Each structure stands twice: as C-alpha cells, then as structure tokens.
Amino acid sequence: MGSEAPKKVTIHVTGFKKFQGVAQNPTETIVTNLKNYVEKRGLAPSVTLGSCEVLETAGDGALPMLYKVMESGLSGEYGSNNEQVVWLHLGVNSGSVKFAIEQQAVNEATFRCPDELGWQPQQLPIVVADGGITQTRQTCCSAEAILQFLKKDGHAVTLSDDAGRYVCNYVYYHSLRFAEQKGHKSLFVHVPLFSKIKEEAQMEFVAALLEAIASTC
Numbered sequence: 295m296g297s298e299a300p301k302k303v304t305i306h307v308t309g310f311k312k313f314q315g316v317a318q319n320p321t322e323t324i325v326t327n328l329k330n331y332v333e334k335r336g337l338a339p340s341v342t343l344g345s346c347e348v349l350e351t352a353g354d355g356a357l358p359m360l361y362k363v364m365e366s367g368l369s370g371e372y373g374s375n376n377e378q379v380v381w382l383h384l385g386v387n388s389g390s391v392k393f394a395i396e397q398q399a400v401n402e403a404t405f406r407c408p409d410e411l412g413w414q415p416q417q418l419p420i421v422v423a424d425g426g427i428t429q430t431r432q433t434c435c436s437a438e439a440i441l442q443f444l445k446k447d448g449h450a451v452t453l454s455d456d457a458g459r460y461v462c463n464y465v466y467y468h469s470l471r472f473a474e475q476k477g478h479k480s481l482f483v484h485v486p487l488f489s490k491i492k493e494e495a496q497m498e499f500v501a502a503l504l505e506a507i508a509s510t511c
Contacts (some may be wrong), residue, residue: 341508355411385462389482399467402427443506
C-alpha cells in the first residue's frame with residue numbers, strides 16, 4: 295500500500311476597508327495586491343492562495359458578505375477532500391509596531407466607535423447560542439510554530455490573546471465557529487500601519503505567513 299498523499303493547503307485571505315480613525319487600511323491594499331505579488335514572488339509548493347476579499351469594516355450588517363465569502367471556500371475549485379482549507383483574516387492595529395498572531399476570539403461585541411454601517415453594540419454576545427460574553431474560541435492553527443517560522447525569517451511578530459472587541463474580534467469569532475463546523479481552520483493576524491512597517495515589507499510578511507501556515511498544518 296502506498297502512503298497517502300499529503301493534503302494541499304489552500305488559504306483564503308480577507309482584509310478590511312477603512313474605518314473611523316484609519317482612512318487608509320493597509321489590509322485593503324495588501325489583500326487587493328496579494329495575488330499579483332505572490333505570482334511574481336512564488337510560494338512554497340505546499341500552499342495555494344485561494345480567494346482574496348476585502349470586507350466592509352462592520353459587524354452584524356456585514357455578516358451576509360462574510361458568510362458568502364466563506365461559503366465560496368466550500369465549492370467550485372476549492373474544498374476538495376484532499377485539501378486543508380484555512381481562513382486568514384488580516385486587520386490593522388494602528389498603535390502597533392509589530393505583527394500580532396491572534397490566538398483566540400471572545401464572544402463579546404463592545405465597539406469603541408460605530409462601525410462603518412453605524413452599529414455600536416455594547417457588551418453583547420456575538421453568538422447568543424454560544425453563551426455569555428466571556429466565552430472564547432481558539433484557533434486550531436499552530437500559532438507558536440507559525441511565530442517561530444516567521445521570527446526565523448526576520449519578521450517583527452508576536453502572539454496575542456486579545457483581538458480587541460471591535461470588528462476584528464467579531465469577524466474572527468464568526469470565522470472560528472464556521473471553520474469548526476466545516477472542518478476548516480481560521481487565523482487572524484493584526485498588522486501595523488504602513489507608516490510603521492512599509493508596504494513592501496508587509497507584503498513579504500504575508501507571503502511568508504502563508505508559507506508558515508501551510509508548513510504547520
């Protein structure tokens with residue numbers, strides 16, 4: 295009997311549009327340009343870049359779009375039996391000078407300002423059926439192994455247990471729940487502004503992040 299072929303890893307990536315206080319969201323630029331960037335750079339054979347979508351920076355009102363994007367990973371050319379599907383969500387932390395791998399999301403929506411559709415929940419459970427606002431969901435990705443891979447590559451990156459309570463955490467919580475139901479994996483990574491780490495360095499980081507995720511799946 296021959297050994298079973300290794301699973302392919304397909305990574306779908308999302309970013310966000312602008313929001314209050316961040317007129318130019320670096321994740322919109324990164325995700326918009328990522329396919330062209332990796333075509334020129336190349337990726338390790340173990341990883342395939344799937345869809346690249348930019349989401350409205352909104353919670354409840356943006357859910358239909360979020361789920362439409364994630365359902366796309368179940369059909370068409372993606373989602374075969376011999377494939378590991380990973381959802382990689384990118385958000386910006388305007389106060390940071392490092393990349394942050396978010397290890398969990400919390401079932402709490404407490405928005406410090408209205409989202410781009412005008413919603414500003416306070417201490418509401420994101421998914422009522424999951425229980426109270428202290429409930430958490432953890433990523434199935436090997437955050438520590440991904441961290442070490444990226445550090446060896448020279449990137450300024452850290453682990454985080456707090457993705458905030460704004461839209462980033464909101465989307466991450468829904469994605470982790472969806473991924474668990476579908477047998478996928480989900481990971482959220484915060485990036486700095488381009489004024490802190492330049493665009494080219496961030497593009498290289500995300501390409502390396504794709505390879506790090508695939509190497510640890």
